[in-house]
Amino acid sequence: MDEAVLRTLTPAVIGILVRRGVDFATAEDAVQDALVEAVRAWPTDPPRDPKGWLVAVSWRKFLDVARADTARRRREALVEVEPAPGPSEPIDDTLALYFLCAHPSLTPASAVALTLRAVGGLTTRQIARAYLVPETTMAQRISRAKRTVSGVRFNQPGDVGTVLRVLYLVFNEGYSGDVDLAAEAIRLTRQLAARIRHAEVAGLLALMLLHHARRAARTTADGRLVPLAEQDRSRWDTRLIAEGVQVLQNALARDRLGEFQAQAAIAALHADARTAEETDWVQIVEWYDELVRLTDSPVARLNRAVAVGEADGPRAGLAALAGLDPALPRYAAVAAYLHERDGDLPIAARLYAEAARSAPSLPEVEHLTRQAARLNALLRR
Amino acid sequence: MAKYLLLKHYRGGPTPLYDVPMDQWTPEEISAHVQYMRDFAARLEETGEFVEGQALSPEGTFVRYDGEGRPPVTDGPFAETKDLIAGWMVIDVDTYDRALELAGELSAAPGAGGKPLHEWLEVRPFLNEPPTISE
Numbered sequence: 470m471d472e473a474v475l476r477t478l479t480p481a482v483i484g485i486l487v488r489r490g491v492d493f494a495t496a497e498d499a500v501q502d503a504l505v506e507a508v509r510a511w512p513t514d515p516p517r518d519p520k521g522w523l524v525a526v527s528w529r530k531f532l533d534v535a536r537a538d539t540a541r542r543r544r545e546a547l548v549e550v551e552p553a554p555g556p557s558e559p560i561d562d563t564l565a566l567y568f569l570c571a572h573p574s575l576t577p578a579s580a581v582a583l584t585l586r587a588v589g590g591l592t593t594r595q596i597a598r599a600y601l602v603p604e605t606t607m608a609q610r611i612s613r614a615k616r617t618v619s620g621v622r623f624n625q626p627g628d629v630g631t632v633l634r635v636l637y638l639v640f641n642e643g644y645s646g647d648v649d650l651a652a653e654a655i656r657l658t659r660q661l662a663a664r665i666r667h668a669e670v671a672g673l674l675a676l677m678l679l680h681h682a683r684r685a686a687r688t689t690a691d692g693r694l695v696p697l698a699e700q701d702r703s704r705w706d707t708r709l710i711a712e713g714v715q716v717l718q719n720a721l722a723r724d725r726l727g728e729f730q731a732q733a734a735i736a737a738l739h740a741d742a743r744t745a746e747e748t749d750w751v752q753i754v755e756w757y758d759e760l761v762r763l764t765d766s767p768v769a770r771l772n773r774a775v776a777v778g779e780a781d782g783p784r785a786g787l788a789a790l791a792g793l794d795p796a797l798p799r800y801a802a803v804a805a806y807l808h809e810r811d812g813d814l815p816i817a818a819r820l821y822a823e824a825a826r827s828a829p830s831l832p833e834v835e836h837l838t839r840q841a842a843r844l845n846a847l848l849r850r
Numbered sequence: 851m852a853k854y855l856l857l858k859h860y861r862g863g864p865t866p867l868y869d870v871p872m873d874q875w876t877p878e879e880i881s882a883h884v885q886y887m888r889d890f891a892a893r894l895e896e897t898g899e900f901v902e903g904q905a906l907s908p909e910g911t912f913v914r915y916d917g918e919g920r921p922p923v924t925d926g927p928f929a930e931t932k933d934l935i936a937g938w939m940v941i942d943v944d945t946y947d948r949a950l951e952l953a954g955e956l957s958a959a960p961g962a963g964g965k966p967l968h969e970w971l972e973v974r975p976f977l978n979e980p981p982t983i984s985e
Contacts, residue, residue: 578898582898602900603900606895680983681982
């Protein structure tokens with residue numbers, strides 16, 4: 470049995486239960502229970518109609534809960550009425566779930582957890598492991614999130630922007646557990662892009678594909694970070710790059726530029742260079758200018774300074790750095806790199822060491838410490 | 851989503867505002883303090899922000915490698931150690947400000963006289979995974 474296939478059915482089945490009058494939180498629980506049963510039963514007894522099976526079992530799970538829960542009279546009444554089965558192929562339910570699970574009233578962590586469960590069909594345990602928190606904590610986070618959106622009407626058009634931010638977080642900030650969160654984020658974004666014509670949805674999908682294409686080259690077997698310029702480009706996934714570029718071109722053709730398309734365009738220009746030396750830094754700087762215009766983000770300005778340093782030389786890069794807050798994450802690392810390119814090794818070594826002390830991840834701490842050590846060794850000679 | 855360690859020191863932090871050792875409290879005051887910590891952890895579990903909490907015995911032993919085929923060397927305990935960690939709580943929260951807010955609440959645990967302890971807690975971020983999108 471392909472668990473991925475099973476999981477793609479999750480949002481549609483939740484949608485069917487909701488259309489039959491079950492509230493979202495209860496429907497979502499019932500479908501989770503059915504998923505767990507499917508994982509157990511399908512390998513030996515595969516159903517002819519997986520979706521029909523899931524709907525039937527979810528409905529039965531819901532009835533079990535509703536019958537047992539005598540305190541809730543309203544549900545009992547609903548059970549007695551036994552509503553007609555809902556439409557089997559509701560078009561917008563999955564889309565409605567994306568909006569609900571990323572509702573602006575939710576915190577990012579809650580929206581991520583709820584999206585992975587209700588749209589992604591992951592179990593609470595899998596999500597808890599992926600984010601290194603106890604299962605009880607993750608269960609509470611999810612049920613709290615469901616309570617927060619309990620008053621929100623299902624099938625309301627929602628905010629695409631918050632959905633994209635949630636998917637971006639899943640892609641960019643996961644741990645490496647037994648669930649591949651980056652691949653899951655791509656699957657969910659692809660599914661969203663198939664349901665809604667929106668330039669930024671396509672832009673985010675392109676961004677993910679283009680970065681995912683580099684994954685094998687980003688780290689060594691022992692977990693060291695490999696900077697973009699030093700990556701073995703023959704290990705980049707050309708199929709993902711081709712798809713990412715195609716998706717991006719279609720998005721840009723709609724002429725509704727947004728930050729994800731701009732970021733994807735930068736990634737596409739890197740993907741386009743057969744060697745680091747062939748990188749079209751002038752065009753990359755132009756895209757960073759767009760990105761800064763669109764977001765006014767200090768992180769975009771910081772990355773722009775790196776690109777300016779490549780396009781116009783390290784002095785120009787350092788000039789672009791001036792005016793930015795030195796407390797920005799990775800500021801010292803960027804400054805160290807530009808000073809090294811400018812030939813000022815003592816300052817670069819000191820800045821690399823400083824960057825290592827404030828780096829937000831262990832591979833970065835190790836990478837920056839090695840950079841400082843490399844320069845210090847040169848300086849001792 | 852970021853994990854923080856709320857670290858409780860017996861010694862080594864800034865000078866405490868109230869420095870009555872716990873063995874000078876009344877048993878009821880100790881119970882109230884312990885209950886406050888439990889309730890705090892339970893509340894964080896409900897909000898989906900609790901990762902774990904542990905307390906440490908104050909006395910430990912220093913250990914180091916002493917060469918091939920030799921047993922490790924031990925030293926201590928050192929009664930006069932400058933920094934002494936009492937325990938910690940790990941939280942998983944949306945923002946740094948939320949981590950500070952929670953540390954502030956935990957620091958209000960009641961001490962002698964049932965009044966908030968105002969004890970100093972150290973907030974330390976965990977190192978994360980590096981982000982996938984790096985430029």
